[in-house]
Amino acid sequence: MRAALVVFGKECVDNLRDRRALSTALLLPLLGPFSLWLMFVAVADAHDKQTSPKVPVQGRDHAPRMVEALERDGLVIVDAPPDPTAAVKRGDVDLVVVIPATFGEDLRAGRPAAVELVVDGSRQSAAVTVGRVRGALTSWSQRTGALRLLARGVDPAVVQPLQLAVHDVGSPQGRAALLLASVPLFLLLSCFLGGTYVAIDATAGERERGSLEALLLNPVSAGSLVAGKLGATLVFSLVGVVVAAAGFVVAARVLPFAEAGFALALPPATAVWLVILLVPMALLGAAVQVFVGTLSRSFKTAQAAISFVSLVPAIPGALLAVFPQEPTVGLLACPSVGHALLMDRLLRGEPIEANSVVVVVVGVVAVAGALAASTVRLFGPRLLAGR
Incomplete structure (x- = not known):
């Protein structure tokens, strides 16, 4: 020893x-x-993009109520670049929301109003922002659809057979x-x-x-x-x-x-x-x-x-x-x-x-x-x- x-x-x-x-x-x-x-650093960046992402919108004046609803959902609406496609390809922005001039007319007529998302599916770094914006637009669309049904005397719950609730039992x-x-x-x-x-x-x-x-x-x-x-x-x-x-x-x-x-x-x-x-x-x-x-x-x-x-x-x-x-x-x-x-x-x-x-x-x-x-x-x- x-x-x-x-x-x-x-x-x-x-x-x-x-x-x-x-x-x-x-x-x-x-x-x-x-x-x-x-x-x-990576998680914080993704969290910032998910909670309050900057969303360039082209034609925001064509859908002022929808834009206000998106802002209430936490999205930061900014002016879109002159050429949305080129800006997304270069990576200057994650996406661009394009609202056509016919949006308001179609919405008032009860027709589906078109909204275009200009994205680059090959860029994984933009996936969080794209998903966040897509979810906000889908939520606004569902709320608008529910109001249309109520105006016609139809309960919106009729077209929602499933109500999903997620209960996370994991500890912090x-x-x-x-x-x-x-x-x-x-x-x-x-x-x-x-x-x-x-x-x-x-x-x-x-x-x-x-x-x-x-x-x-x-x-x-x-x-x-x-x-x-x-x-x-x-x-x-x-x-x-x-x-x-x-x-x-x-x-x-x-x-x-x-x-x-x-x-x-x-x-x-x-x-x-x-x-x-x-x-x-x-x-x-x-x-x-x-x-x-x-x-x-x-x-x-x-x-x-x-x-x-x-x-x-x-x-x-x-x-x-x-x-x-x-x-x-x-x-x-x-x-x-x-x-x-x-x-x-x-x-x-x-x-x-x-x-x-x-x-x-x-x-x-x-x-x-x-x-x-x-x-x-x-x-x-x-x-x-x-x-």
Whole structure:
């Protein structure tokens, strides 16, 4: 144990003096909070377009009452450009509402009054505004139709056989978790990013410099060497996780999500539980990186291999964000998948059963232990011979 602590201290001190190791542990995990900021900008822009979009209208004088009704619905009516088609194609405006001169005459005669929407269906960025305007026009059309029926002594309910009511039972925290779907993904990546440079330098780096063979000649067991290097990698990985979690907490507090219609919050207590939950995953990440680094003969080879391996835990998180699954014993026991499921429940404010945590921890620790044991076997005569 004392030898393992000596190796652990040496690796930590060496990497604390290395700017590359510190930048990997402190800066790369901040990519997650930065991505949350980018998503907030996109969501806020979409929210602004949906709540009070600017709608260019050509021929607004032909339908003053309809234009007033659209303004009451929250639309901001502005003058249309001289050439609506060209303006929409260039992307200057999302759409243009064109009201012909015959609108009022057709409406008074009881005929369908034509209104043209000039849109570009290939522009996804305009879809929110187009849907908002189309819904407002449809609503005005239905109200006008109902008034016509009443004028003829017909109950408007006759032509409305279905009255749909949507009851959303989701909590505000659960709806806000949709925006925080990237948090588990980036926290899982942080388990691998923080200790990447430490693992490479402690294995393939020392092997390339020739210092690993000299270390193996000392009367220290292979288990102590692996434990020390694994512990140092784990510490830097956990630093990356803490930095990422703290960044998400700050982002959730600083960014004005309420203005974008989200009651989003990431309390520090939840962040602490996320970090605690990720300790076994950080151990697995350290075990994988030390194992791959030991197999590699050069720093560049280890860097390429570990960079690829570090992306593996992101795949289940990305799939679960697109295809949500209910936690089962099989999924919980699968490394990375189980953590993604439990973190999603934490972010939604839902309770987590102790049995689920045990299954996740046992599954991850078992794989980490197997990798650590394999690494110990590699630290032997074969590694000393340079094979």
